[in-house]
Amino acid sequence: MERTSFAEMRCSLARGLDMIGDWWSPLIIRDLFLNVTRFDELIEDLGISRNLLTRRLKSLVECGVIDREIYQRRPVRYEYRLTESGRDLVPVILALTAWGDRWARPKEGSPILFVHKTCGHQFQPQVSCSACGQAISADAVKPIAGPGGAAKPGTRLVARRLQGAS
Amino acid sequence: MERTSFAEMRCSLARGLDMIGDWWSPLIIRDLFLNVTRFDELIEDLGISRNLLTRRLKSLVECGVIDREIYQRRPVRYEYRLTESGRDLVPVILALTAWGDRWARPKEGSPILFVHKTCGHQFQPQVSCSACGQAISADAVKPIAGPGGAAKPGTRLVARRLQGAS
DNA sequence: CTATACAGTTCAATCATTGAACTAAAGGGA
DNA sequence: TCCCTTTAGTTCAATGATTGAACTGTATAG
Numbered sequence A, B: 001m002e003r004t005s006f007a008e009m010r011c012s013l014a015r016g017l018d019m020i021g022d023w024w025s026p027l028i029i030r031d032l033f034l035n036v037t038r039f040d041e042l043i044e045d046l047g048i049s050r051n052l053l054t055r056r057l058k059s060l061v062e063c064g065v066i067d068r069e070i071y072q073r074r075p076v077r078y079e080y081r082l083t084e085s086g087r088d089l090v091p092v093i094l095a096l097t098a099w100g101d102r103w104a105r106p107k108e109g110s111p112i113l114f115v116h117k118t119c120g121h122q123f124q125p126q127v128s129c130s131a132c133g134q135a136i137s138a139d140a141v142k143p144i145a146g147p148g149g150a151a152k153p154g155t156r157l158v159a160r161r162l163q164g165a166s
Numbered sequence C: 001c002t003a004t005a006c007a008g009t010t011c012a013a014t015c016a017t018t019g020a021a022c023t024a025a026a027g028g029g030a
Numbered sequence D: 001t002c003c004c005t006t007t008a009g010t011t012c013a014a015t016g017a018t019t020g021a022a023c024t025g026t027a028t029a030g
Helices: A012-020 A025-033 A039-046 A050-062 A084-103 A156-165 B012-020 B025-033 B039-046 B050-062 B084-103 B156-165
Strands: A066-072 A077-082 A112-116 A125-129 A141-145 B066-072 B077-082 B112-116 B125-129 B141-145
Touching (some): A012 A025, A012 B025, A012 B084, A025 A039, A025 A050, A025 A084, A039 A077, A039 B156, A050 A066, A050 A077, A077 A084, A084 B084, A084 B125, A125 B084, A141 A156, A141 B084, A156 B039, B025 B039, B025 B050, B025 B066, B025 B077, B025 B084, B050 B066, B050 B077, B077 B084, B084 B125, B141 B156
Antiparallel strands (some): A066 A077, A112 B141, A125 B125
């Protein structure tokens, strides 16, 4: 009766969730992005239990999202850093943060704001279309069957329907 | 020893995760978006346990992301639908799906592709700047302190640092 | 010689998840 | 009438995951 693994599902969302879809991982990744990179810093900032942080860091290292690096010898001390895939995840986490900001903002206001270095403006992260650049809404998206579709757990029904529809 | 609640954290990401940050909720929301909206359909598509699906649906209704609607009387049957905040979450989930596609794609290829109805092209969901429209990378984002910043669990260290830095 | 900082490990208690079996309300067919 | 099917759940025992507290080990500072 292990927790169901999403890793083998024929679904990119489920596979992504299998890597970072638990309660703490997104917060850990956000903290690494914000330069909170050491074990005891993460403990202090997040209030996560020590043994659980150990486990989470280990699993994030295993799936390649973060790296463990020595920042000091004598005594040996490690810090954690985002890898390429981890940095690639940051915009997604910012988009989720923006959603939380829209629908569950603390009454005191947003705790963190973001400035786009390239253009210099404070901004909201939004999800947009890679073809035309416009922000996308759920209504404007039509899902179609991809080459890897299959009626396996995670998309048992969905795969069938997409095949039939398109 | 309850699971730590993120709902009171002074952090929009944590508050968002408190609503939909468990293993199954994003998959449920994706399925509702894909018109898999009934209890037994979700059971079949996802392979989630029945009592757990009951709990997840209840908590998603409670936090306002989905709605329960009668689609048939005699006997009364319900289906679940995304609310406004739920539909607003879809692009974020698509962005996470695209990340999974980049870093954990099944060898058979992407199971689902997306077409932007507005422009007619197949596309990758990307996170972009609301000010200039460009896609953003982690390196191009500078976090600054917002009005609601506070040294409370979830951003104990981060809030202090942002105050000091900016 | 003691205190402190850092990065964890170990442990018992509690909570969450799983899968199987069960309930309930109606409709349809023999 | 009786039985089977559909749909949407509930109940239960077993197993895993999470929590918080206490502990370990290495090294520097005073």
